[in-house]
Amino acid sequence: MNAPRIPDNLASRLAHIEPFHVMELAKMATELEKAGRSMIHMSIGEPDFTAAPPVLRAAEQAMREGRLQYTAATGLPELREAISGFYRNVYGIDVAPRRILVTAGASAALLLACAALVERDAEVLMPDPSYPCNRHFVAAFEGRATMIPSGPEHRFQLSESMLRQHWNDKTRGVLLASPSNPTGTSIEHGELARIVGAVREQGGFTIVDEIYQGLTYDDAPFTALSLGEDVIVINSFSKYFNMTGWRLGWLVVPESLLPQFEKLAQNLFICASTVAQYAGVACFSPEAIAIYEERKAEFKRRRDYIVPALREIGFDIPVVPDGAFYVYANCRKLADDADALALELMREAGVVMVPGLDFGSYTARDYVRISYATSMENLQEAVRRLKNYFASRKR
CATH class of the missing domain: 3.90.1150.10 (Aspartate Aminotransferase, domain 1)
Structure with a gap:
């Protein structure tokens, strides 16, 4: 076409x-x-x-009390602490709150990641099929999404061997999603570890979209953050937390990259919705x-x-x-x-x-x-x- x-x-x-x-x-x-x-x-x-009732109550309280001013570009400290505690409680790993940036949905997180990492004509590997906006985020920064055909024999996901076969001098990284939209399939944990290792050997970046990670049904909870602090993970309040229109997400980045991501967030977004952030804190309550x-x-x-x-x-x-x-x-x-x-x-x-x-x-x-x-x-x-x-x- x-x-x-x-x-x-x-x-x-x-x-x-x-x-x-x-x-x-x-x-x-x-x-x-x-x-x-x-x-x-x-x-x-x-x-x-x-949104669950405790979340609605938290939003109402924030509005009644007039807590509606800008937050820091990285997000409310209490929300970043709550997300860190979520990783500890669910996945058994420690993610420092300072590595977490609260964003205006996962889309803003993907935009920040591509703005920081994708240069003109840089190639980013991802499976075909995959969420269409992912390749368009790459294109928006004049990079090239290299779509690698992946069928049911690979669960419609990339593998280490596919990555090594397609990596070339222009490749800068991979953008994965587990579980995936459109397939609902996850990358097997060992395979994901091998992919991350192969990208690490090449000096590239690994971005893993985990916005559906809370909705996994057959295996124990797993996050790519357990594979090393150089893995960049994106998540959202839209799916597991049922807050699509609130436009709230987060991004976990290596500590060394945080100042650059924060600078971009300040310029591109100022901050995520303050009301949504106060509501988001309540998402992690036991109720x-x-x-x-x-x-x-x-x-x-x-x-x-x-x-x-x-x-x-x-x-x-x-x-x-x-x-x-x-x-x-x-x-x-x-x-x-x-x-x-x-x-x-x-x-x-x-x-x-x-x-x-x-x-x-x-x-x-x-x-x-x-x-x-x-x-x-x-x-x-x-x-x-x-x-x-x-x-x-x-x-």
């Missing part, structure tokens, strides 16, 4: 940044709903839960954590329902997702083109899912991403609609 022509008064880098197709699909579904159609949304990765763990168990229950149900319909799911709230399903038995199928199912069955087009070229025609971040009732109704639709096509 040829890059679109960019008007002369706009930066040429925009030619390398594609639209976020899932958002375009969601807009189409909304228009159909306005016309009276019933839609079940299994597209956007947004929990159907909202809130108990609520989030109950919701995590509900996500697992939904996964355990939807995976066999989709397989019964005819979707091929070669790797059961172990985290997040996505199923990456091969639809070749049902259609020749995933993009066309997604549009067809939205218009004819009222079920919205995302074609692989957003996530890379390797699996674009064969896979759809299905989000189970909706109620069990909605999932059951979606399965009923899909069964009825495919049954009607056979007649």
Whole structure:
């Protein structure tokens, strides 16, 4: 596909940044709903839960007391302490609060990381498929995202051997996600350690997006921070903590890089939302954590329902997702083109899912991403609609 022509008064880098197709699909579904159609949304990765009551109370208290001024660019000290305690309590590792930068969502954390580490024409390795905005963050700083095809035999993730095969003189680092969007799959701990070791040998950087790390269902909790202080980790309050619209995240960086990251944060953002930060502190209270763990168990229950149900319909799911709230399903038995199928199912069955087009070229025609971040009732109704639709096509 040829890059679109960019008007002369706009930066040429925009030619390398594609639209976020899932958002375009969601807009189409909304228009159909306005016309009276019933839609079940299994597209956007947004929990159907909202912030827990202790979090809402903390935000209300901050507003009543007028604690609404700027914070330090690195975030409220008590929030950084709370995040540090979270790593200690859940993962059994000590992460100094000074290494933690609070950001305006994980997107701001990724922006800071790319601003600090990606130079013009520098190559950053990542798997195909992967979250589309990751490659666009690299492109925004005139770097090049090198998308390495990865199939179910590698859990749709990179491996040490793939990294060594593709590393060249222009490669500066890797950008990984575990668990991944769109696949819901994690990198096996030993493999991730080998990847980090290989990058370290090359003098490169390793960024690991862990925004779904709180939503892992089958293994003990694990963070890439346990592999060394040179690993840069990104996390968010959006997924496990159900705070998508609050725009709050964090970034853990090597202490030696902190002054440079702080300088960028001061200039680009000033600080994350103060109200959201005070609310974020309450996320780590025992009352809130108990609520989030109950919701995590509900996500697992939904996964355990939807995976066999989709397989019964005819979707091929070669790797059961172990985290997040996505199923990456091969639809070749049902259609020749995933993009066309997604549009067809939205218009004819009222079920919205995302074609692989957003996530890379390797699996674009064969896979759809299905989000189970909706109620069990909605999932059951979606399965009923899909069964009825495919049954009607056979007649």
